[in-house]
Amino acid sequence: MRALLTFLPLYRRRLGALLLALLLSLVTIVSGVGLLGTSGWFITASALTTAGLAFNLFVPSAGVRAFSFVRILARYGERLIGHDATLRLLSDLRGWLFAALFPRLPLPDRSLRHGDLVSRLTADVDALDTAFLVAVGPLVSAVVVGAGMTAVMVWLLPGAALPYGLAMAAAALVVPTLMVVLGRNAGRRSVEANAELRAQVLDGVAGHADLTLLGVLGTAVRRFAGAGLVASGERLRLGGLATAGGFAVQVLAALALVGTLLAGLDAVAAGRLEGPVMAGLLLAVLASFEVTSTIVRSVSKATSAMAAAERLQALAALPPAVAEPTQPQVITPDASIGFDRVTFGYGSLPPVLDDFSLAIGAGERVAISGPSGAGKSTILRLLLRLAEPRQGQVTLGGTKVDQFATADLHAHMALLSQDSPVFIDTVRNNLLIGRDDASDEELWAALGKAQLEEHVASLPRGLDTLIGEAGRTLSAGQARRLCLARALVSAAPVLLLDEPTDALDRETELAFFETLAEATKGRTVVLVTHASLPEGTVDKIYTLRGGRLR
Numbered sequence: 001m002r003a004l005l006t007f008l009p010l011y012r013r014r015l016g017a018l019l020l021a022l023l024l025s026l027v028t029i030v031s032g033v034g035l036l037g038t039s040g041w042f043i044t045a046s047a048l049t050t051a052g053l054a055f056n057l058f059v060p061s062a063g064v065r066a067f068s069f070v071r072i073l074a075r076y077g078e079r080l081i082g083h084d085a086t087l088r089l090l091s092d093l094r095g096w097l098f099a100a101l102f103p104r105l106p107l108p109d110r111s112l113r114h115g116d117l118v119s120r121l122t123a124d125v126d127a128l129d130t131a132f133l134v135a136v137g138p139l140v141s142a143v144v145v146g147a148g149m150t151a152v153m154v155w156l157l158p159g160a161a162l163p164y165g166l167a168m169a170a171a172a173l174v175v176p177t178l179m180v181v182l183g184r185n186a187g188r189r190s191v192e193a194n195a196e197l198r199a200q201v202l203d204g205v206a207g208h209a210d211l212t213l214l215g216v217l218g219t220a221v222r223r224f225a226g227a228g229l230v231a232s233g234e235r236l237r238l239g240g241l242a243t244a245g246g247f248a249v250q251v252l253a254a255l256a257l258v259g260t261l262l263a264g265l266d267a268v269a270a271g272r273l274e275g276p277v278m279a280g281l282l283l284a285v286l287a288s289f290e291v292t293s294t295i296v297r298s299v300s301k302a303t304s305a306m307a308a309a310e311r312l313q314a315l316a317a318l319p320p321a322v323a324e325p326t327q328p329q330v331i332t333p334d335a336s337i338g339f340d341r342v343t344f345g346y347g348s349l350p351p352v353l354d355d356f357s358l359a360i361g362a363g364e365r366v367a368i369s370g371p372s373g374a375g376k377s378t379i380l381r382l383l384l385r386l387a388e389p390r391q392g393q394v395t396l397g398g399t400k401v402d403q404f405a406t407a408d409l410h411a412h413m414a415l416l417s418q419d420s421p422v423f424i425d426t427v428r429n430n431l432l433i434g435r436d437d438a439s440d441e442e443l444w445a446a447l448g449k450a451q452l453e454e455h456v457a458s459l460p461r462g463l464d465t466l467i468g469e470a471g472r473t474l475s476a477g478q479a480r481r482l483c484l485a486r487a488l489v490s491a492a493p494v495l496l497l498d499e500p501t502d503a504l505d506r507e508t509e510l511a512f513f514e515t516l517a518e519a520t521k522g523r524t525v526v527l528v529t530h531a532s533l534p535e536g537t538v539d540k541i542y543t544l545r546g547g548r549l550r
């Protein structure tokens with residue numbers, strides 16, 4: 001619950017619209033109760049009038065028309081405003097989450113799987129956006145309707161006011177509270193089980209080909225079925241609780257009805273109440289309990305929202321990967337790079353870089369090679385300030401990188417990482433991520449330097465060809481070259497290329513290296529590669545071994 005309350009400032013931004021939706025929902029419910037009550041009154045009065053008794057038909061018939069008209073309008077308005085506010089809240093929540101997440105990337109907790117993260121970004125946010133309207137809305141409506149109906153009882157049938165009031169309070173407050181207390185853990189487990197299921201689906205889709213070839217698809221399917229069973233078990237538990245809650249509310253409604261009937265019969269016999277009004281009251285009592293059934297149905301949503309709030313807060317509470325400087329320095333055009341006696345290791349693991357030093361002049365091209373796992377990519381990560389050295393300093397243009405705002409630092413460097421993604425979009429838009437104001441000529445020039453110009457020119461729609469998810473309509477080598485072209489399109493004075501020719505055949509690789517000097521002219525280039533480089537590709541080649549350059 002506390003985690004849910006921390007989202008109050010976000011809800012507060014949409015408070016006006018949410019309160020209006022709540023008010024309209026209240027008007028809808030009150031009109032529903034009024035409609036059923038006046039209908040019962042009107043129908044009974046009409047029947048008795050035909051039997052020769054005289055009753056006032058005008059008031060209930062006008063009431064039926066007025067309540068049905070108001071109900072239609074209020075329901076329409078509530079849907080319109082409620083959905084609009086919910087969608088805006090959804091975008092606020094996503095904005096908040098991304099803003100909280102970006103400074104924490106890359107996430108230190110390697111146990112947080114991709115699927116789990118996706119689950120938090122989608123299902124958990126969805127669970128929260130409706131929390132107000134599905135949980136708070138019906139609760140407030142029940143309290144107002146219950147209080148209003150009790151007041152009507154005190155006025156028309158005082159003998160039934162107490163039993164009705166007590167039954168309504170129990171149905172609107174006690175039953176849902178008990179359900180929240182009993183269902184909290186099941187709600188949390190259900191959210192976790194669904195997240196696990198989603199993670200397994202994503203893992204299974206991503207690794208389907210390998211799982212099939214290795215002959216272990218059956219194991220993966222069995223594991224998925226197991227996770228499905230756990231998720232459905234939790235759902236069943238929550239469903240059982242909702243059924244029990246629904247049953248309790250029906251019993252309370254029946255008690256209130258019997259209390260109203262007994263008191264009403266007494267009052268009619270004593271001439272204190274007209275028969276048709278009693279019929280109307282009975283129907284109004286029934287209608288007023290409708291809203292408590294809604295509360296019971298939304299309790300499982302409320303418990304999911306609480307669990308989702310906890311999971312999102314846990315994500316937002318992760319320590320930032322690096323601290324932003326309080327007074328960031330302005331980055332100068334000087335693109336020289338320095339590593340001065342840097343020692344770095346991941347977490348408490350032994351150091352990957354140990355007393356590592358390297359000086360790269362502005363406009364210089366250097367290559368770093370070395371065995372797998374030696375720490376080559378780690379050098380680039382330290383330069384991008386995705387991690388902090390334990391000792392020593394990393395500088396850009398002579399200033400320590402921790403003196404720059406991370407966004408400025410990143411804008412100053414273009415990276416082709418080992419897992420650079422291709423997005424489901426056109427070739428053009430994939431390239432424009434590098435620099436959004438690049439002209440078509442510049443895009444074609446970058447494609448040419450990345451040896452991809454011919455292929456894109458052969459596509460029916462050229463730059464406007466849509467590329468499938470994760471670049472599936474391209475070969476691995478073509479996808480890599482597209483990412484390379486994107487890095488080349490960028491105007492950043494520093495280019496960081498991590499295995500840029502990975503997945504390319506030797507002929508294309510050689511052609512790329514031959515154009516690298518020309519393609520990156522004037523920029524500082526750090527090239528991490530295992531490939532043997534043709535003469536003149538870079539100014540210096542270093543080998544990293546044992547945490548230092550050899």
Ligand SMILES: Nc1ncnc2c1ncn2[C@@H]1O[C@H](COP(=O)(O)OP(=O)(O)OP(=O)(O)O)[C@@H](O)[C@H]1O
Pocket residue numbers: 346349352370371372373374375376377378379
């Ligand atoms: N986030 C991380 N948490 C813990 N250890 C890590 C992390 N990233 C990398 N490592 C470890 O740090 C070491 C250096 O990794 P790095 O990726 O820099 O190597 P590399 O030289 O680029 O390797 P390759 O040539 O295979 O890409 C490896 O032993 C790796 O397992």
